[in-house]
Amino acid sequence: MTPSAEFSNVAEELEWRGALFDATPGAAHALATEKVTCYNGFDPSASSLHVGNLVPIMGLVRLQRHGHTPIALVGGGTGMIGDPSFRAEERQLMSIEQIDENVEAIRLQLEPFLDFQAKSNPARMVNNADWLRKTNLLEFLRDIGKHFTVNTMMGRESVKGRFSRDSGISFTEFSYQLLQAYDFLTLYERHNCAFQAGGSDQWGNILGGVDLIRRIHGAGPDGRPRAHGIAYPLITSSSGEKFGKSTGGAPTLDPKQTSPYRLYQYFLNVADADAVPYVKLFTLLNQVQIGGLDAAVKTEPEKREAQRKLAEEVTRTVHGQGGLDQALRVTRAFFGGDIAGLSADEMEDVLDGSSVTEIRRDQLSGDGMKFSELAVSAGAGKSGGDVRRTVQQGGMYLNGVRVEDADRAVVAGDLIEGRLLVIRRGRKSYSLVKLAD
RNA sequence: GCAGGGGUUGGGGAGUGGUUAAACCCAGCAGACUGUAAAUCUGCCGCUCAACGGCUUCGCAGGUUCGAAUCCUGCCCCCUGCACCA
Incomplete structure (x- = not known):
């Protein structure tokens, strides 16, 4: 029996894990009663994903385990514009070469998490460069742009801050939300993908897509919305810091940038108060197992059972058993005995x-x-x-x-x-x- | 565009002619304690030097002074009002 079997549906599970920040009306119902196809976008603005991205990644993993079909989208197209959401300053445009390089790196990082061979619900990987880069401007403005009012776009919390600043926001970045909405529409039409997940900072963009699909395709046959979205919370530590904001920047999922050992250590060192919430968010352990860890943290915190399990699970998920073994070897060498006793x-x-x-x-x-x-x-x-x-x-x-x-x-x-x-x-x-x- | 305010060491923020490498807080680093924790305590926290000291820093460029982060001139940038947006 799979750990997820204890939850009747993925929405319930996400809720229990503290991974559900917001959802469109009817989203939970759809997740509980249908097998949906859901996509989550990943921005190629960096050469590697980082630990913060584990939340949406695990979201896709959990969806798939509940029988839904996940689509991981890498933003080779949207990356050319840059998402302005909650950013204080205009972004620096990246070269296409750089974007493509990052897209490829991120694609490789995402692959191991998902099952592309599953019989009924194989995962898919798409790159929005495939359609966005050949979009025709006039057609786009007539077919897509017409469905958006600037009034609504300006009302988005994610860009409001930019209007009051002197530096403003370029038309390029302002139009970003149309692109992401168009992505959603495209996936809806091509892959019958009616669900989008993303971090809470993406909420505005997600709603834009849900809205666009409704405007173009109307309500569903049963009168319910056709498209839905869910948002994950922004993870913070018990001391209020943004998750991943550690010494030396957020640990990445790239072993060349962040060794398995460092990733392991990062999670091993989380505060007691964060250990169980993180286990819920970042691992596939079930309620019973997590309940045990919760008790362990309370009765014998010095053993750091939850932290150990957390570090172990995450490291194995990201770097495989081999990566975990290596992290454990280094840990034992450094914290176990005498370093001088080791051979070259x-x-x-x-x-x-x-x-x-x-x-x-x-x-x-x-x-x-x-x-x-x-x-x-x-x-x-x-x-x-x-x-x-x-x-x-x-x-x-x-x-x-x-x-x-x-x-x-x-x-x-x-x-x-x-x-x-x-x-x-x-x-x-x-x-x-x-x-x- | 006009008026006013401001740009100081990673961040915040003192400092208005010498005693200022520059208060204080945060972050960071090291040590003690500990559970590779939290809290706490101690030290450090521009570069160099064993040390004394030397050097380079306070938006940029000049200038006045024996001496400037502190005064003057020009330039760049930011914020706040007002105006403008035929």
């Missing part, structure tokens, strides 16, 4: 995928190089002074041994097995320096 092979294996700095052998010959210089080039400090200060405070380690003098020479003899150096800053930040081949 183990170190390398364990840090594979995280950022590694290379140095040439001649840089370590003779008097070698100053530790402070090495640490800066390895990214363990912002400047020589920064490293020096940290050393003075007792926060720097080379190969597991506390560094007493920032200017100590690092020579070839310091290399673990002649090829690796491990710099640790503070309790949990590690950098690896490798001898270039």
Whole structure:
């Protein structure tokens, strides 16, 4: 039995998980009584999705598990304009090459989450560049633009802020909502997709699409709306911060940018108060399992069972069992025992995928190089002074041994097995320096 | 366009001729404590230097001064009123 079997429908499940912020009238009813096709758009403005995107991604996953058909849309077309929703400033236009590159990267990241082989409800992946880039302006204005009043468009909370600013909003960005509505219409007509999900910041855009479909196709045969939408809440931590806003930016789903280890650590370190809500949002664990974790957090919070489970589940979902194993190995190595006891092979294996700095052998010959210089080039400090200060405070380690003098020479003899150096800053930040081949 | 206000170190925000690398708060970093937590406490938090010190910073460019973030001139940008939007 699947974990979702305990809920009679996906709307109920999303509600329980705290993942339902808003829904059009009739949306829940439709989800409960029909098998729908639902799409969610992903913006290609960055080269990778980040943890915040897990909410909509898991939304699609849950929909599919309840028998609905998910469509993941990557915005190769809309990305050329840029969504102005809740943004203070006009966006910088991106080059088409950059957009296409990002689209491809995001497409690859999304694929593992969905089942494209399912018999009755296989997932689909679409790119709105396929239709938007060849849209004819005059036809678009006659067929689509005519259904929108500027009055309504200006009333959207998501763009209101821009009118009062001096910098204003360009016509280009202002028309964004038409494009997203047109996407919805296109998917409705091509794939019978009558549902759209998205973050609460997308609510206005979603309603625009629902509205457009009604204007063009009228109400459904039973008098109910044909198209629906649901919105996910903006996730915040118990301390009120935007989810993902951690040190060094939001963790991404790209292992090259955020190693599985770092992703694991990010979730392992969430506050007690956030652990269970996050487990609900980001994992497929069922009510019984989550209930157990909830109890565990209350009775023995020091064990951090919920955090462990959360980190484990998310890391496995994003990076697979292999990624999780690696994250656990690194974690055990760093927080379990003595780092100095690890072999170079183990170190390398364990840090594979995280950022590694290379140095040439001649840089370590003779008097070698100053530790402070090495640490800066390895990214363990912002400047020589920064490293020096940290050393003075007792926060720097080379190969597991506390560094007493920032200017100590690092020579070839310091290399673990002649090829690796491990710099640790503070309790949990590690950098690896490798001898270039 | 006119009038008024303003652009200071990551953010907020003091500072109106020297004692200011620049108060204070937040964020960040390190240490202690701990559960790889929260809270708390301590130190740090432009670059450089073992240190003394040196150097570069207060929108941009000049200038006045022994000496300027602080005064003057020009320029750029932002905010607030008013006007304009035939």
